[in-house]
Amino acid sequence: MKIFYGGKIILCTRGSRQTIGKMSKMKLRQKQRISYYEPDEPNLDEYVFCDKCADFVYEYCAIHGPLLVIPDDKVSSKPKYPSFVPRAALTIPSVFLHLAPSRIPGAGLGVFSTLTIPRGVRFGPYRGKRTDQIRSMYCWQIYDKNNKPSHVVDAADGNSSNWMRYVNCARHWSEQNLVAYQYKGQLYYRTIKIIPRFTELMVFYGSEFAHILHIDLRTYNSPPGYAQKFGAPPNKKPKLDDNNNLQDKTKCPENGSTKISSSETYKTNIDIENTSPIVTEETIKKISHDKKFICNDCGTKCDTKTLLIKHIDVHKPIIIEPIKTIIKIQKSIKDGQKYYQCGQCNYKCARKDHLERHIKTHTGEKPFKCQYCNYKFAQKGHLNDHIRTHTGEKPFKCQYCNYKCAQKNSLKKHIRTHTGEKPFKCQYCNYKCARKSSLNDHIRTHTSEKPFKCQYCNYKFAQKGHLNDHIRTHTGEKPFKCQYCNYKCAHKCSLNNHIRTHTGEKPFKCQYCNYKCAQKGSLNYHIRTHTGEKSYLCEICDKKFKNYSILEQHLHVHMVKKF
């Protein structure tokens, strides 16, 4: 977003002011606005950019309405969190967002969406101490009505700022989903695209700060026309020399890397034109030197040793106390037969040596060690199974087909695919299945139990596979690769969908007409045109909608309107 002063549109970024194009104040005035009473000449930072009109409007768009506002959570004077949790972390609007380790390696914490957030949502203002100098990486420069730097908002102190200090800097235009803009003397963030849930929120800090973070400004650039959607003038290409290096560059004193010179009209989608160097070489040095306590585990930089020691606690493993209870071996009689019963759980068996073997699962004793990798096991049979993962031996053969495997249990499961045997039965309904794990998954659809918890954001899942899928939204891991092109993704079903764009396969068929398609989602959407069913659920009030765009409109009901 931009602010208008002196006939120019100014983009306010961290420590830099960007002139993004000339636009006369008069021209704005001549535009027809639905405004019946305008007492004073408004300040130029009272104009905001309407995405839908692709134009600047006074205070809010008369056609598309005001921006949606998500306010900070209120923090009670006696918060129930330990005192080392900064107040800023408690102000996060917790219905919509949460804090978690950033997807950017070594960047510390970041802000993630908990629900899908529509475009055009406003967060803020950015809170911090008002100062006149940029002293930390948590600063935004504010400008006055004469287009001069007025003051800096510094959120370095976590107790006098808000959650917006945790938003990290996008490394490429494609991951940027927020823009920062000045409005009535304060700084806000606005969503510039739909942010799916569990996505990290990222803004652009401005070229000087991006440079300090080693973001390659030559590749940050958006595709032609992208920046203009947010109110920028047409892109100018950066000047590159014969070796594809930026011309007019200076060397960073810290590490000799390239710094974009202040005279350069280098364009990025929001950091449009670098007119005055606000972060000096001195500031860069100071910032880099200030944070000299670095965590070896995650790269988080701390100002003091005490803060680093506090931070390191995050990485300490939780130590589980060994079971101290004495495990009794009892004999009981059931159906006229003698059983050995474990004193620790309900396990019963007919042989003493089986019970002794079982007891090791409680004591943690693992006397059987693998000769290839030092992995240890409580039972010899498990060690033998494991050793076959090293030797590749597959001694178990199917009597119906050529299938071979390393584990007896795997063969048993496989044989059921031939015999159709479904020995596992649900106690709540008629469901039967061939695998115990499928039954356990199914039973949780009755009990609503969600035992699989995400270590990054506390989200819980009923199935381990779903948790694994979810964790990749935090780690950014993309293990699924297309065999036809360079496409990679985090979920197997996304790869399957993608592969069909190569093969042209359309396996999903409508039961009501001849419609066929490549994606299950498209079939479901199509089927609703026959059934009229609504299945887009609002996660806040449980109302259902026919399609995503109606749901997105509805989400507005849950947000505060500005006027």
Ligand SMILES: C[S@@+](CC[C@H](N)C(=O)[O-])C[C@H]1O[C@@H](n2cnc3c(N)ncnc32)[C@H](O)[C@@H]1O
């Ligand atoms: C305003 S803070 C953002 C919140 C920060 N991650 C935290 O945990 O407090 C700016 C700091 O985050 C880190 N950071 C933000 N964006 C980054 C990026 N793209 N690459 C590397 N580090 C980044 C840097 O350590 C930077 O000094």
